[in-house]
Amino acid sequence: MGIARSLCGLAMCVALAPQVAHAAPVTIHLAGDSTMAEKLPEKRPETGWGEFLAAQFKPGTVTVDNRAKNGRSTRTFIEESRWQALLDATKPDDVVLIQFGHNDESVEKPDRYTPPADYARNLERFVHDVRARGATPVLLTPVARRRFDDAGRLLDSHGEYPAIVRALAARERVALVDLQRRSEAVLQESGADASMRLFLWLAPGANANYPNGVQDNTHFSPGGAQRIAEEFASALRGTDLPLKQSLKP
Structure with missing residues (x-):
């Protein structure tokens, strides 16, 4: 009888014990x-x-919904309803990474070119739309192209577009990951020859x-893509976004 009572008490304790809640992936x-x-x-092997973004985080802590697409600018991402589709899938507490510029600046390609003023307005719209969903926008400057002069100095290839991203981030108090400057540092450190890999x-x-x-100086090899993802993770650690707590050590 005593044993039965003890087992019953143990069962009640287990039943009444608070359940450990496992946070859903972001x-x-x-x-x-x-x-x-x-x-x-x-x-392939273009990457x-x-x-490589998910690999920067602890297993089970994030789900990556990659809707980026070759050849798209802020304008065509909107015109093709890709932005609306992303918004429709966005829930409160999600995070939205926004990185455009390569195609917006392509004045020689009218199918995708977006003038600077329109680029700024589109990015501002993206920020406001994401916040309206209760989610967190993060602005990213475009990654550098591999362009060196004869003296081995990396050349700028994005003009005023990255500055537009930085200014908007400051004005709207949006987290900024400056991949242009980080990727420029990687390329300059590697040098003209080694950076080809x-x-x-x-x-x-x-x-x-x-x-x-x-010979493509815009698109990454698998190794290059991994390096940029690692640069993103390093930059994320320097922000105040809760997402950084999920990064691998």
Whole structure:
């Protein structure tokens, strides 16, 4: 009888004990261009840095929803309803990373070009839309292209567009990850020759997707994409975003 009573008491204690709550993974939505996007098989080994984002976090703490797409600017991302689709999937407490600029600045490509004033307005709209959903926007400057002068100095390739992102982040008090400056530092440290391995440089015959070879100074190799994802994680640690608590040590 005493044993039965003890077992019953133990069962009640277990039943009444507070259940340990496991936090649901934070969804990170990615809005951006080819430097961030997941690639089609026929584009490999071209790789977007967003493909290595989840690996920067502790297992089970984040879910990455990568909606970045090759060739898109802020204008075409809106026109093709990609932005609305992202918003429709966004819940309170989600995080939205916003990185555009490569295609917005392409004045020679009218199908995607976005003048600076429109670029600023589109980014501001993105920020306000995300906040209206109860989610957190994060602005990112565009990553650097691999362009060196004859003296081995890295050349700027984005003009006034990164400054627009920085100014908006300051004005709207939005978290900023300055990937332009971080990627520039990586390229300058690597140098003109060694930095080729970070990008899609292949000799003729080295890959079936590029039988004639390729020398691409915009899109990343897998190693380059991983390095940029690591730079993002390093920058995130310097923000006050709660998301940084989920990063791997």
